Amino acid sequence: MMSLPWVLVIVLLFWYRFRSYFRCMLERRSGRLPPGPWAWPLFGTILTIDRRHPQKTLRKWAATYGTIFSFYLGERFCVAASDMPTIRRLMKDKRFENRCHAGMIMHLDGQFDKSIIMGNGEIWREHRRFSMAALRDFGFSKAGGEEQVQNEAALLVAEFQGHQGRSFDPKISIATSVANVISYMLFSDGFDCSDPRFRQYEETVAANIAELSSGTPLEIFPWLRFIHPFSVQFNRIQRRFKYCQRPMMDLIQEHKKSFDPNSPRDYVDAFLCVQEGRRRTEDSVGTYTDEQLMRNLGDLYVAGFETTTTFLRWALIYLILHPRVQAKLQGEIDVVIGSSRAPTMTDKAPMVYTEAVILEVFRLSDFLPFLIPHCATEDVQIDGYVIPEGTEIWPLVTYHYCNAKVWGDPQVFRPERFLDDKDQLLQSLADEIQPYSTGRRACLGEPLAKMEVFILLTTILQHFTISSQTTPDTEHLPAFILAPPSFEIIATPRT
Template sequence: MLEFLAEFTVLKTVASLFLAGPALLWIYFPAYFRRIWERFTGRIPPGPLAFPILGNIDVDRQHPELTFRKWATQYGRVFSFFLGDRFCIGLADMKLMRKVLKDDRFSGRANAGIFAHLEEDLTKGIAFSNGELWKEHRTFSISALRDSGNGKSDSSVYVEKETANLLAAMNSMNGTPFDPKHLFIGAAANVLSSLLWSGTFQPDDSSFNGFVSNIEKNLQEFANAVMMEVYPWLRKIYPFTNKFRRLNTRVGKAMGFLKNVVQEHKKTFDPAHPRDYCDAFFAIQRNQAKKAECDQTFTDLQLVRNLADIYITGYETTATFLRWCMVYIILHQDVQERVQDEIDAVVGKFRYPTPEDEQNMPYTKAVITEIHRISSFVPFAVPHCTTEDVELEGFAIPKGTEVWPVVCHHFMNSEIWGDPETFRPERFLDAAGVLIPGLVQEVQPYGVGRRACVGEPLAKAEIFSFFTSILQKFTIISPTAPSLVPVVTQVLAPAPFTMVARRRN
């Protein structure tokens, strides 16, 4: 609590300096008041009043998604706000997101803030890069993951293997309560590492556990990282100097882990027998090296950056969503029983469910979709940036404006869902129990447009296979009801909970 107060004391002190410094007033206020005037005249979208330089400091640090939902309700499906001195707009409607985010003029990536100041530059991977570098490596990544599986034949082998390992680990608990977090992380991470560099890790692997630990610690301090991302100059002010140093050290260790993976894997590269994503990368790297005039972007460092974006984001989000699945089926045993009945009817008890079964399991699909919607565990798609001046919904949007898809508002909009706070998978089914495609399409947790998640097919395949296989073999209960109040990390994660996997007959 004292640390929290100290952080905002710093902001208030800086605010006083800005208000008192005539030179700073002269430099910064004209741009600020120009935006305020443009709001007043209706030239740019409406939004909450912000402080010069500091922006909208009234965002709820514990639950920022609630602030954005409030703004969307108050100002409409397009609204404006300030993150520090950065002018941003929020999009709070899925139809509008689809229209806008497929437009190349909105395909830039937003300011990387504090991440551009780390010793390990995280702005050149798939997530934060722009221009030709982004296009080239995004296209490559989609192709390489597809050729390595990405939800198809090869990846299904890895998913089935990790499903078996996950079920065995749960079975070994012998009906005692356990926290599923690290079991889910291990399963999701091993599927990805199999596709990316043909490797897996055992639960007692110290290097992998150290890597995960560094990532988790950074996620636990995510609020601090966000503060420094909005105000990069905070890294030079106590107490943020120590926080930045810790962030920098942990990121360095995590990237060091991936650098070692790349170095070791390259030693066994055989161009005649490509195995995975890394080998596909090495093949292009070798071809580029033969062309002196070629701009060589396929470097070992670039590969490490790509792996960081795909691997860390991929396993963390998949594992987090699986935990939300457990939370909701624990709290809704009737829903769990209906899913189990559908699994028994379609799959039986003697083979693992596969993604191909999903088309014959509408209720299970509805449950997964409803958990995506009501958890809103990815409340915002990764922000985009306008690459030129554009017009949107009658508003003039300047070049360099950050564009935030506020997915959580759309998922909880009562005008669309009627009772958005109620967990009701049946909302996605018609009277005959058939999925309503138009309504299912309203739930797009992996993003839309030109920067949608490159691993979406794989993530969907993993989630369906893990979720249905668990319920095929076990009934999930808990000694105490898990909380629905999320913990803010990179995403909205469930609060820690334990569960019991009771073997089915």
């Protein structure tokens, strides 16, 4: 039998190892920290989270514990905000500006501070500012950006027509169009649907996203990467990650061969101009290295490509399921745009029903259930609770989008909810939809994404009525970005 001194030693060691956990649990009970579900030492709340659909568990907790609640991912203390006013307030607060550097993804590369999505500090600020200016110059505010989206929309129409009324999966066609818009803006090049390079890259990115969001224990316990069989999984993910970097670096070297600093063509050229200028004036490129450019390109490409592609696939599903909505949207297209010209962004303002449909697809598809977590840089008091320094902040939009107090009938696809009795957009309700985040970390590519969504969707419906031989499934596939299961459509030309 174990002696009393040894029992005391074990108890003291256990307390010392998990002292922050016990302190947080006591402070939660006292009301100093936000309430939340019971958490176990070491494991936290992961044993009670639905691994395939964690957003469902988080929605239940929000309904039980309120607007602000806390939970543990292993030993990581997290606080979730589940209504839009609170999310906006936190995202605009400089004390919550930083990204969290936690989980397996931080061990894939070791230099995530240089990422314009996941980075913090001066490198992040400098390259976010540069990227905003470069993207504005080479797409957002130029007619050329709109023209490029229109060109891709025309190619997408031709691709749909090529199926001649037969059933087909639109995923690759849509993905290629979206990817090409981003590609031309970043490096003046694009892909063909059948290009094996594009398919390989897209499949590699998708495979990594799926595996990273599969509920792997590596995400909670990154040290498992040193232990078999988790080491095999980690190495596989890391190989894919590095594979996705290689094409970007090859592209940069190829771009340099035709680079003219007096005539920048795209984002890469804009970066090389700064690089060349600093080399001449300061004898050092500073942070404007080829490696940094590679990271910027990867961040911008993957972030813009995956979200817009997923949205358009969900939009087609809901229009198939609701033919009355599709017909009404086509009616608005016929009145405002007609059939003889391509949609433009000047058409967007009067097309309030189209905007309502887009907002409702974002809301009900819920394919971005939570925005990328932030991190508290100091102790902060919010609504009577203390948020300790280092806490992960999770903007939980998934609960907000299905909150009956906000939407009345949240499970119903009803675009009219965003319109008043005069068929004008209810801007206050439209502002409740924030797919591109808000505040200091709002998505860099929001203007481009909105342009792509509007022009590609209206162009498809200008030319086709979309239907399906089977009823599409609306159950999410498990991932960070919740894509629908594969589905096929029939694109019937409009007469």
